[in-house]
Amino acid sequence: MRIVDLSRELYHRTPAYPGQPPIIHGIWKTHEEAFAESGNIQGNSVMFFSMPDHGGTHIDAPRHFGKSGTPIDKYPLENCIVQGICIDLRHIKPRAEITPGDLQAAVDKAGVPIPKKGTVLLCTGHHARTFPTGAYATDNPGVNVAATEWLAHQGIVHFGIDSMRPGPEGKVNSLVHKACLELGFTHIESLCNLEALLGLGEFQFIGLPLKWREGTGSPIRAVAVFKD
Numbered sequence: 296m297r298i299v300d301l302s303r304e305l306y307h308r309t310p311a312y313p314g315q316p317p318i319i320h321g322i323w324k325t326h327e328e329a330f331a332e333s334g335n336i337q338g339n340s341v342m343f344f345s346m347p348d349h350g351g352t353h354i355d356a357p358r359h360f361g362k363s364g365t366p367i368d369k370y371p372l373e374n375c376i377v378q379g380i381c382i383d384l385r386h387i388k389p390r391a392e393i394t395p396g397d398l399q400a401a402v403d404k405a406g407v408p409i410p411k412k413g414t415v416l417l418c419t420g421h422h423a424r425t426f427p428t429g430a431y432a433t434d435n436p437g438v439n440v441a442a443t444e445w446l447a448h449q450g451i452v453h454f455g456i457d458s459m460r461p462g463p464e465g466k467v468n469s470l471v472h473k474a475c476l477e478l479g480f481t482h483i484e485s486l487c488n489l490e491a492l493l494g495l496g497e498f499q500f501i502g503l504p505l506k507w508r509e510g511t512g513s514p515i516r517a518v519a520v521f522k523d
């Protein structure tokens with residue numbers, strides 16, 4: 296078994312979505328403080344974090360898109376361990392819309408069928424190009440509504456992308472989120488390292504969310520698993 300890590304590193308003030316709370320990671324208790332408290336016994340250090348439920352590599356719960364959507368604690372875990380493929384969209388320009396034609400051409404080029412009830416990861420190269428500069432938060436290409444509908448009609452449970460939003464910044468991105476609610480599927484944002492999957496065919500995708508009560512999303516540790 297070989298595992299490819301598709302998750303962004305989390306650290307203090309890692310780039311967060313514009314307008315959302317910052318990601319904070321700090322020391323709650325040092326080894327020295329803990330040692331002083333416990334006397335001669337080994338002291339245990341503890342850190343703490345504070346972040347939006349859409350921080351770092353994460354899955355959007357349908358609740359994010361509307362009140363009628365499923366919250367993250369009720370999101371089916373069967374959708375979090377699925378077969379997947381990754382397609383190459385690195386030729387799409389920054390801020391441009393990815394169309395159904397672009398997706399079809401990339402799937403044809405990958406030469407592997409889209410797994411039913413699986414996922415499709417869109418490698419736009421945006422993370423590799425821009426992270427962690429300011430352009431990471433603004434300049435991504437992304438799917439338009441027609442492409443979102445095209446993906447849903449392939450019978451997959453979600454799609455993933457290597458940027459902070461599935462659509463290009465602005466109205467299209469909002470409409471893509473609305474379409475996801477109507478189509479009954481969702482997406483995973485801020486993936487990275489998707490380039491490592493290109494040309495390797497089908498893999499198992501694992502991205503389990505935390506069990507936040509009524510949450511609108513959750514960070515995940517996203518990985519691709521290749522069986523020997």
Ligand SMILES: [Zn+2]
Pocket residue numbers: 349353354355484512
């Ligand atoms: Zn999100």
